Amino acid sequence: MVKDINIELSGIKKSYDKPVLKDICLSVTNYSYVTIVGKSGSGKSTLMNILGLIEGFDGGVYRFNNTVIKKGKDYSKLRYENIGFIFQSYNLIPTLTCRENIMLPLVYSSKQSGSFDEIIESLDIADLLDKKVTVLSGGEKQRVAIARALLLNPSLIIADEPTGNLDPTNTRTVLNLLEKENKKGRAVIMITHDDTIAREAGKVYRLENGVLHENY
Amino acid sequence: MIKKTFSNYLLLSVTAFLSFAIMFGYLIYTDSESYNKYKDLFADNPNVIFSYNGAESKNELRAVTKQLDKLSDTHYYYMRQCVAQTSFGKECEVNFLPGYVWGLYLTSNDSEVVTSRAARAMIKGKYEVSIGVNEALVSQRVYNSLKPDKNGKKQLKLIFTNDEGKRILKKYDVAAAYSGPNEYDDLETNSSIDSVYLNIGSVDEDECSILNLDLVIYTEQKDFVIQQLKKSNVTCEEVYTEQNQAVRDIKNGIMNKYLIAAVLFILLGINLYSSFTNALKDRKFEIGVKRAIGAKKSSIMLQFVIEGFTVMLANTLLSVWTVLSLMNVYKFVKEIVFNEKYIVTINTESLILFVVFTFFLILIFSLLFAYKSTKVEIVKYLKEEL
Structure with a gap:
């Protein structure tokens, strides 16, 4: 059972040396499947970080399930209760085994995972559990990373170039998995530079010069 | 990465080990030397x-x-x-x-x-x-x-x-x-x-x-007897005077010890700080990942307090054991080669000084290590590991 998710960005601004995001508006709820495309340096990852509550913003309003997100506050609880991250570079801790990497969120959450076996089965990684992540292929690493992202049953999956380092077969596997999770009711926000992959989603946005264009 | 993390903890361990070994070694050596120098004098009856x-x-x-x-x-x-x-x-x-x-x-x-x-x-x-x-x-x-x-x-x-x-x-x-x-x-x-x-x-x-x-x-009435001897123009020597002089020398030694300990505290502190910073540098990716998947700052802090404390405590114990072993070798050499009876000892002040010294270093640096770990920007380090 996926929890309700309702996030709304309105007029979000972010600058470093120069403006990166200008007046971003975006709504995401359960069953949303959104991709954001854009060139390198267009601010895609910044937007993803803001959406994922790991980076602050300079202006605008961000509501996450009716919580107004404020700058400088730590939203780790909202993160582990609602968001699963999938990264292009997997971000698995190399000193740990696959099992330990997957179970890592449980160290920081009191929430019980009732679906570990189901996740492992659906991702076909049972044989990898006791291996160190350093010996895995890119596709295997990404499946382990997805398992970690799904462990706490998130209502939102944020995927930053999840297929960026994968071959076509593994790319297809990952996209199928995301689609499957989306159909369960999870919202999926995927960042990609690949237009073909972007078209997999229900809604495609292009980020250009800091402005988010809808229905690209 | 594993090798790198290990080598960074190794570097920190070596620094912590040397820091505590230098401090403990200095204290036990000076105390033992002082004790062996004056033990006969203090064994004499001061009366x-x-x-x-x-x-x-x-x-x-x-x-x-x-x-x-x-x-x-x-x-x-x-x-x-x-x-x-x-x-x-x-x-x-x-x-x-x-x-x-x-x-x-x-x-x-x-x-x-x-x-x-x-x-x-x-x-x-x-x-x-x-x-x-x-x-x-x-x-x-x-x-x-x-x-x-x-x-x-x-x-x-x-x-x-x-x-x-x-x-x-x-x-x-x-x-x-x-x-x-x-x-x-x-x-x-x-x-x-x-x-x-x-x-x-x-x-x-x-x-x-x-x-x-x-x-x-x-x-039992030393002062009065000495006064009588001086009044009668009789020369006197007393163990008591020598012991007092030795006590004054020892007290001066203790003052020096505190001064040297303070200098060591600062120098070793700087060294430890640098090693902790190095150790933390390679853990930033791990911290970034953990924070991204929902770890609170306090959880990360607790992890690094425990790690820092464990590394420091283990090295403290190891340094104490090593110094004691070396002092026993020194004792053995003194007794066998130089035929001198030598007693390895550390006095209460030195022990308190060492405990306070290590306690503060362990506490300060474990907390500092942990505090710095929470300052890691999640975004900055997430893409480092490929």
Whole structure:
């Protein structure tokens, strides 16, 4: 059972040396499947970080399930209760085994995972559990990373170039998995530079010069 | 990455180990050296006062003893000294003691400490010795030079000369021989003089020329007795004064120790800080990932407090063990190679200093390590690991 998710960005601004995001508006709820495309340096990852509550913003309003997100506050609880991250570079801790990497969120959450076996089965990684992540292929690493992202049953999956380092077969596997999770009711926000992959989603946005264009 | 993380903790461990080993090593070494330097002095009874005024001091000393007789907790004995020749022509210093004495403190123009230690060596740690009227206590060297008689007994023959130049030969059974550093060499004549101890009843005063008349006093009222001795113009030396001087030296040593500890604290602190920063540098990716998947700052902080504390504590214990082992090797070398009895010790102040020092370093750096870990920007380090 996926929890309700309702996030709304309105007029979000972010600058470093120069403006990166200008007046971003975006709504995401359960069953949303959104991709954001854009060139390198267009601010895609910044937007993803803001959406994922790991980076602050300079202006605008961000509501996450009716919580107004404020700058400088730590939203780790909202993160582990609602968001699963999938990264292009997997971000698995190399000193740990696959099992330990997957179970890592449980160290920081009191929430019980009732679906570990189901996740492992659906991702076909049972044989990898006791291996160190350093010996895995890119596709295997990404499946382990997805398992970690799904462990706490998130209502939102944020995927930053999840297929960026994968071959076509593994790319297809990952996209199928995301689609499957989306159909369960999870919202999926995927960042990609690949237009073909972007078209997999229900809604495609292009980020250009800091402005988010809808229905690209 | 694993190798890198390990090498970073290794670097931190080496720094922490060396820091604590230097500190603990410095404290235990200085304390042990100080203890071994002064242990004999502090083993001496501080209530013993030794006084002398040469051969002509009989009246002054008697005036003092009249005062001493009135005091409770005060005892004394006279010790006369003369020079005699052994039957084989060697000169030796003869000390006349009462038949029973409660302590043996010898006088010498060279060094009171050396002679009192000699006495200690002679009576093998006991403060009591008894010599019969026709008995002598001789050094091992004198004992070795004596030839046994038909019955296998060794007899010491001494030739005394009185003030009028008359010579008299006397024989003594050797009651015991002692070993110790009371045989000293006369550098000017390149000859050695041995000390012999006889019962005061062994020779009449008119049979030998008395060189010194000494008074050894045991009292619980040191200050008063010293005052009386000074009033009677009698020279006095006391273990107590030497002990006080040693206490002052030790106190100065403690001050220096605190100063050096403070300097070490700063230097080692800087070193540890740098090692902790290095260790943290390679953990930033891990922190970034953990924070991204929902770890609170407090969880990360707790993890690094525990890690920092464990590394520091383990290295503290290891450094203490290593230093103690090295000190035992040092002790072994001292005892086997240099034949010196050496005791490894650390006093309470040093122990408290070390505990406080390590506690603060462990606490400060574990917390600092943990605090810095929470300052890691999640975004910045997430893409580092490919």
